[in-house]
Amino acid sequence: xxxxxxTVDATHFYLQVYFWIIVAVLGGxxxxxxxxxxGQSLYHVAKDELEERAVTNSLGRKWxxxxxxxxxxxxxxxAAFPLFYSVSFGGAYWVWMLILFGFVLQAVxxxxxxxxxxxxxxxxxxxxxxxxxxxxxxxIGAAVGTFFTGSNFTYDPVSRILEWGTAKDGIxxxxxxxxxxxxxxxxxxxxxxxxxxxxxxILGGLWLINDxxxxxxxxLIERIRKTLKMCFGILLVALLIVLYGLITMxxxxxxxxxxxxxxxxxxxxxxxxLLSFGAIPxxxxxxxxxxxxxxxxxxxxxxxxxxxxxxxxxxVLIGIIVFVIAGLFGTPFYPSYADLQSSLTIQNxxxxxxxxxxxxWVSVAVPFVLGYIIWVWYQMKKNGPITxxxxxxPESHAY
Amino acid sequence: xxxxxxxxxxxxxxxxxxxxxxxxxxxxxxGMSFVVAFFETIYVKTGKEEWKNITQFWQLIFGINxxxxxxxxxIHEFEFGTNWSTYSWVVGDLFGAPLAVEGxxxxxxxxxxxxxxFFGWKRVSKGxxxxxxxxxxxxxxxxxxxxxxxxxxxxxxxxxxxxFSIENSRLEMTDFWALIVQPVAQVKFLHVxxxxxxxxxxxxLGISSYYLLRKKHVEFAKKSAAVAAAFGLVAxxxxxxxGDEHAxxxxxxxxxxxxxxxxxxxGEKGAPIVAFGFPKNLPxxxxxxNDEAFGFKIEIPNLLSILGKHSSDAYVPGLKDLIEGNxxxxxxxxxxxxxxxxxxRADLKAYHEAKAKGDTAAMEAAKKDFYSVIWTGPxxxxxxxxxxxxxxxxxxxxxxxxLVHPPVPPVFYSFHIMVGLGFWFILLFIWxxxxxxNGSLENNALLQKLAAVTVPLPWVATSFGxxxxxxxxxxxxxxxVLPTAESVTxxxxxxxxxxxxxxxxxxVILGIAELKILFAVVKxxxxxxx
Numbered sequence: 029x030x031x032x033x034x035t036v037d038a039t040h041f042y043l044q045v046y047f048w049i050i051v052a053v054l055g056g057x058x059x060x061x062x063x064x065x066x067g068q069s070l071y072h073v074a075k076d077e078l079e080e081r082a083v084t085n086s087l088g089r090k091w092x093x094x095x096x097x098x099x100x101x102x103x104x105x106x107a108a109f110p111l112f113y114s115v116s117f118g119g120a121y122w123v124w125m126l127i128l129f130g131f132v133l134q135a136v137x138x139x140x141x142x143x144x145x146x147x148x149x150x151x152x153x154x155x156x157x158x159x160x161x162x163x164x165x166x167x168i169g170a171a172v173g174t175f176f177t178g179s180n181f182t183y184d185p186v187s188r189i190l191e192w193g194t195a196k197d198g199i200x201x202x203x204x205x206x207x208x209x210x211x212x213x214x215x216x217x218x219x220x221x222x223x224x225x226x227x228x229x230i231l232g233g234l235w236l237i238n239d240x241x242x243x244x245x246x247x248l249i250e251r252i253r254k255t256l257k258m259c260f261g262i263l264l265v266a267l268l269i270v271l272y273g274l275i276t277m278x279x280x281x282x283x284x285x286x287x288x289x290x291x292x293x294x295x296x297x298x299x300x301x302l303l304s305f306g307a308i309p310x311x312x313x314x315x316x317x318x319x320x321x322x323x324x325x326x327x328x329x330x331x332x333x334x335x336x337x338x339x340x341x342x343x344v345l346i347g348i349i350v351f352v353i354a355g356l357f358g359t360p361f362y363p364s365y366a367d368l369q370s371s372l373t374i375q376n377x378x379x380x381x382x383x384x385x386x387x388x389w390v391s392v393a394v395p396f397v398l399g400y401i402i403w404v405w406y407q408m409k410k411n412g413p414i415t416x417x418x419x420x421x422p423e424s425h426a427y
Numbered sequence: 428x429x430x431x432x433x434x435x436x437x438x439x440x441x442x443x444x445x446x447x448x449x450x451x452x453x454x455x456x457x458g459m460s461f462v463v464a465f466f467e468t469i470y471v472k473t474g475k476e477e478w479k480n481i482t483q484f485w486q487l488i489f490g491i492n493x494x495x496x497x498x499x500x501x502i503h504e505f506e507f508g509t510n511w512s513t514y515s516w517v518v519g520d521l522f523g524a525p526l527a528v529e530g531x532x533x534x535x536x537x538x539x540x541x542x543x544x545f546f547g548w549k550r551v552s553k554g555x556x557x558x559x560x561x562x563x564x565x566x567x568x569x570x571x572x573x574x575x576x577x578x579x580x581x582x583x584x585x586x587x588x589x590x591f592s593i594e595n596s597r598l599e600m601t602d603f604w605a606l607i608v609q610p611v612a613q614v615k616f617l618h619v620x621x622x623x624x625x626x627x628x629x630x631x632l633g634i635s636s637y638y639l640l641r642k643k644h645v646e647f648a649k650k651s652a653a654v655a656a657a658f659g660l661v662a663x664x665x666x667x668x669x670g671d672e673h674a675x676x677x678x679x680x681x682x683x684x685x686x687x688x689x690x691x692x693x694g695e696k697g698a699p700i701v702a703f704g705f706p707k708n709l710p711x712x713x714x715x716x717n718d719e720a721f722g723f724k725i726e727i728p729n730l731l732s733i734l735g736k737h738s739s740d741a742y743v744p745g746l747k748d749l750i751e752g753n754x755x756x757x758x759x760x761x762x763x764x765x766x767x768x769x770x771x772r773a774d775l776k777a778y779h780e781a782k783a784k785g786d787t788a789a790m791e792a793a794k795k796d797f798y799s800v801i802w803t804g805p806x807x808x809x810x811x812x813x814x815x816x817x818x819x820x821x822x823x824x825x826x827x828x829x830l831v832h833p834p835v836p837p838v839f840y841s842f843h844i845m846v847g848l849g850f851w852f853i854l855l856f857i858w859x860x861x862x863x864x865n866g867s868l869e870n871n872a873l874l875q876k877l878a879a880v881t882v883p884l885p886w887v888a889t890s891f892g893x894x895x896x897x898x899x900x901x902x903x904x905x906x907x908v909l910p911t912a913e914s915v916t917x918x919x920x921x922x923x924x925x926x927x928x929x930x931x932x933x934x935v936i937l938g939i940a941e942l943k944i945l946f947a948v949v950k951x952x953x954x955x956x957x
Contacts, residue, residue, distance in 0.1 A: 089546050092538035095497060100530035102504055107527035110519020110597075117505060118512020118916040125509060125926045128502050129933070135498030136937050139491055145943035148936060186596045186779045188513050190917055202922060379520045380592070380599040390528055397535045404539045404559075407551050421549070 041284070043384035044374040047108035048355045049348075050391060054101045055172075056347030059227060060340050061094035066232025068134070068161030069225070071154055073251040081142065081419050081427065082248065086239040087232070088138035088427045089408065093401070095135065107387050111183075111377035112362055119181050119192035120203025123171050130164030133157075138427050161232075162225060169224030170217040174206050175354040176273070176298065177213030178280065178365035212365050213277070219269035226263035227343055230256055230324060234336035237327050241413040256328045274298045274353075280363035280371055289376055291360055291368040301353035309349050316345030333413075434920045435912055438510045441927045445502050446897070447890055448934045452496030454889045457571055457620050458627025458662075459489040460564035463544075464557075465654055471557050481651055483548075484953040485631065490545055491944055495937060497538075502930065510923070514904050514914035521589045521600045522577050529573035536566030571623075572616050579612025582896070583680040584905050591771075591813040591908065593778050593797045598908065611680055614673045615896075621665040622892065625852055626885035628659025632859055633882035634949055636875035644952045645869065653863045660856040667849055671734055677899075678735030681906055682744050683831075684899035687838040689731055691745040692720045694753060698743040699726035700734070706839045710829045711746035720835075746835070750828045761821070761828050768819030771797055771812040817908040833901045841891040841898065848888040855881060 067087045074080040106113045117124050133156035140146045141153035181192045193200040201208075206217045233256040242249050279297020282289050294300070302310040320342030327335025355361030360371035378384065463486045470478035504526065508515050515522075543551055543559035551559070580589070588605035589598050600606065632655040635648035678685040685691075690706035691698060692714040704724030714720050732741040742756050752760030774797040781789035802810040821831050859878060862868040868875075900906055904914040 089542050092497065092541055095501060096530070096534045096538040099501055099504060099534055100527070102508075103523065103527035103530035106504075106507070106515070106519055106523030108523075110523050111516055113508045113519055113523070114512040114516035117508025118510075118515070118918070121509050121916070121918055121922055121926075124505060125929070128505050128509075129929060131501055132498045132930075132933060132937075135501075136494045136940070139494040140937075140940055140944060143491075143944045143947070145940070145947035147940040147943055186775075188516060188596070188913075190512060192918075200919060202918065379523065380595070382603075383520050383524055383600045386600070386603040387524060387527060390524075390531065393531055397531060401535065401539050404543055407555065408542060408547060411550050418549070 037381070040378075040381040040384065041375065043381065043388060044108075044378045045356060046388060046391075047104070047378070047384060048361070048374045049352070050394070051101070051104055051108065052348045052351030052355075053344075054097065054104055055351045056344040058094070058097045058101055059224070059343045059347035060231065061090070061097050062165060062224070062228035063231035063235040063336070063340070064091045064094045065134075065161045065165050066225075066228030066230065067236055068157040068232070069165075069229050070161075070233055070236065070252060070255060071157060073255055074248060075251075078416060078419065079245060079248045082240045082245055082414060082416075083236060084138060084141065084427045085419055086236055086414055090235075091134065091138060095131065098131070108379050108384060109372070109374065109377045110379055112372055115181060115183055115190060115372060115377075116179075116362060118190060120171065120174070120179060120206070121192075122201065123167055123203035123206070127164055127167050127171070130160040130167070134160035134164075142427050161228070165225040165228050166218075166221035169221035170206055171203075172224070172350065172354075173213070173217030173220030175351075175361055175363075176277065176279070177206070177216050178363040178371070179203070180205060180209075180212070180366045181364050182367040182370045183364075184370075213273070216270065216273040216277070219266050219273070223263065223266035223270050226259050226266055227320075227346075229259050230263060230328075231336065231339060231343060233259070234323060234327050234339050238333045238336045239409075239413055241415045242333060244416050253328050256324070260324055260328065274302075280360045280368065282358050282360060282371075282373060284358045284375065289373060291363070291371045291373075293368070297359065298353050301357045301359060302349075304357045309352055312345050313349040316342040316349065318342070320346065434918070434923060435915050437920060437923045437927060438915050439911065441923060441930070442506055442510055443897070444927070444931060444934070445499060445506055446893065448938070449496065449499035449503050450890060450893050451886060451938075452492050452499065453571070454619070454623035454626045454885070455492050455630065456489070456496050456567050457623030458625070459485065459492065459630070460560075460567045461624060462627050462631055462655065462658065463489055464560045464564045465658065466651075467557050467560050469654075471553050477646065477650070480953050481647060484647070485651070486545070488945060488948060491941060491948070493541065495941055499934075510916055511904065511914045512916040514909060517597045517909055517914070518580075518905055519597070521580060521584075521598050521606070524600060524603065525573045525577040525580075525606070529570050529577075533566050533570035533573060536562055537570060538566075540566065568620055571620055575616040575619060576607055576609070576612045578896075579609050579615055580606060581903075581905050582615070582900060583609065583611040583676075584908050585609065585808075586811070586814050587808070590811075591816055593775055593794050593813070596775060596779070598905070611676045614669055614676050617669045618666060618673045618892075621662050621669060622885070622889050624662035625659055625666055625849075626889060628655040628662060628856070629852060629878075629881055629885045631655035632659060632856075633878045633880075636878035637949070638952065639869055640872065640875045640879065647953050649869060652859065652868060656856060656859040656863045656868075659852070660860045663849070663852045663856050667853060670846075670849065674734050675737065678743065681900065683746065683749055683833060684838070685731075685735055686744065686746045686749065687833040687835050687899055688842040688895060690720055690724075690835050690839045691717060691731070691743060692747050692835075693717050694742060694744040694748040694756070694758075696732070696742045697729045697740045698731040698735070699728045700730040701725070701839075701843075702727050703843070704839075706835050708834060708836050711750055711832065712828060714745075714747055717745070746832050749832060761818075761831055764815055764818040765822040765826075767801060767812050768815045768817060769822035770819075771816040772819040772822075774812065775816070815907060817903065817905070817910055817913075820910045820913055830902060833899050838895055838899045841894040845888045845891040845895060848884050848891075851881070852885065852888075 064087050067083065071083060074083050137153040137156045141150050181190065183190050192202060193205060207214055233252045236252055237249055278293040278295050280291055281294040281297050282291045302313065320339045323335035323339025323342060326332040326338060355374055360373045362372035364370040463482060466478060466482040466485060470482050540559040540562040543556060544563050547556055588602045589600050592599045631651050635652035638644045638648035690701055692711050693716060701724045705722040707720055707722060709720055729739045731743050733739050735743050744753060744758050748758050750761045752758050774793045778790050778793035781793060797813050798811045800809045800811055855878060858874055862871050862874055902911050903909065904911050
């Protein structure tokens, strides 16, 4: 069905744009923080107990931030675009449940893996960290891929009837069809998943190179570099597939001034979005890409430990632009290929004007929060990288 | 929309499982974060290493618990979407805001300063470390504030802060400040956090008593117990005082819940409290006196009227009155509420049909009727048809009216077990505090044994407290506005069953691991803790 956008005035519309940009920034920051997950996928490069504990202690001090960013990402979407929360989480049920499952397993693993009485043994907890570092990343990436390829649902917000998938044709996969339905862009979703995994793993490796004392763990650092070189190749292939898809696929589009918000398909839509606003999205995207690659060259192909700061900033910029072109410039951010008019836009999925105004005031706290996070990060790093002495010190609450 | 009731029960079961499992860790975090902050403050003030050891031992236990609390919290947040997608759409505009504020204001404070507090002992100065430990505690407790503001709205969705929008077919926020300061949420917050402080104090007191019984780590145990006894005494008394205020709010906003809590089937003036009893699960419409509703009971006369209405001979309605109505006390029958709710739903439908046809006059007529005032309270509060839209779900003549209030036995028992344990905690802390003051704690084996065996009981109390609040709200997710049956995600039963067992398996394994690690740490004691 078609329903008119909730937007009734310009202020409301600008608030919706503002909140989509907030979502994009949180999405970008989340990609940066997947360095924890990426680092977890590198456990096998540690060859002895002490090297493993160096990895565990470096990542184990940051996992809560990744977690919290994801929670805030969810909270912001809930408050600003509640219809997305309802349709995507309720609809693509299995995708989100498996993602959640991966995070639950991860959360306890750091705290429990090296402690006496952990019931299932260290190996099981390492397996949990791998699951979260690889499967969860691919699932999240594929889920973001559906922001471009679309999903199989219809929704009527008045009668509140959500129908997902095509149960009459067989098993209803509740979202997992995004990885096997090649007629609706599964190849793009999978490539997106692999791309996120590769970005996370490279960020994770760069973080470990930066955070672990290179002089005390020279072999570990070298093995990380070697693994990242191979991963960089995987990243390039996945990136090319995703870029090819973005430029060539028919995108979902609507006119923001259309009172009915009618959605249609448009050739080259996402390329148009990149070129909108004086091509600023494209410039920022390319800048992000250059920074990311620069970081890799500095710390993977070179010997610097500072690569994470370049690649990290690059990943944030890339992440922001991915979300910007998915939801702004008259683009439904959560499209439906089953029924174009059920697609979710920032205008028909949003919270009320009053709620967005209130939340806009609350968002003033964001720079302050970012400020103290950076300050704490600095406090924890100013005394240098993680050393053997610190890991073995009984007073350091080391994992 | 047709709802598969068995799927609904599984979805509820899954959410209850997650909530209860999450709630094993939350009160501990709320209280333990402050207990650790107290110990560290004493360490910084005195500069004595023994207080640092005490701080680090309890912090280690806190850290083991913290991870599982955080991880179960994230499932909870996202299960609102996965299991309750209709709920998320209908109330997201109101419910999502406090959740987002919780994320930005509280969670980041908690997660960021946890890093310094746990790992920064040698990386930052003493002052920065202490400040971080306090900020971690404040962040944890702030997160409780925001989630309980959200929960308070579900218990009492007053039109002072939100209204059902006929245009968008959902609840929308109208006053954020009113949402924050709603009395239901504020007393709930104070009740929950003080219960958390009590729980953590009992844990520290109990483990310290265990060491004293074993004559191990005696100085450590005496110092820990002294702080726990003082904190626990204040907290446990506060739980009871604010609990009384909480009951008053419930009595005046959720009459079906207070009636179920006390097994009050037939309303009375000067209603008593059942101090002890065995209520029967009877159809409320068939009950003629409260005596037949109990197998056995010991009552305290007039106390329910005093607590619930602040007047010894005030009338408290029973479940029968709330179904059949009682004109003498101005109580509307359920049928009337359902009729008004059905009219509101008809207006909603008419509005959108007219909108599709472009008939603005019909739209306006439907809207006018939708927001027409049906009752004005003594304090000027106006109820509109829209406020009762949820009751329209029960307008069908075949609806069993006994499904429109919570079941009596589980709510009654949950409430009474919680209250009974609460009084025991107060007695225990008075005793422990006196023993600390007169120096007899070290040699009082009976007190030590009782304190040690009490350790699991506050978890029992807080879990039953939560069950009282949530089962007592049934059959609603948002009281009077959105029935639980309408809130659920339309999804095949097998999906919910599969994820139920997936998470149950994880919770059981991780729960056992947590307990075993905790036992190992406690067994080693403070010196071998690290």
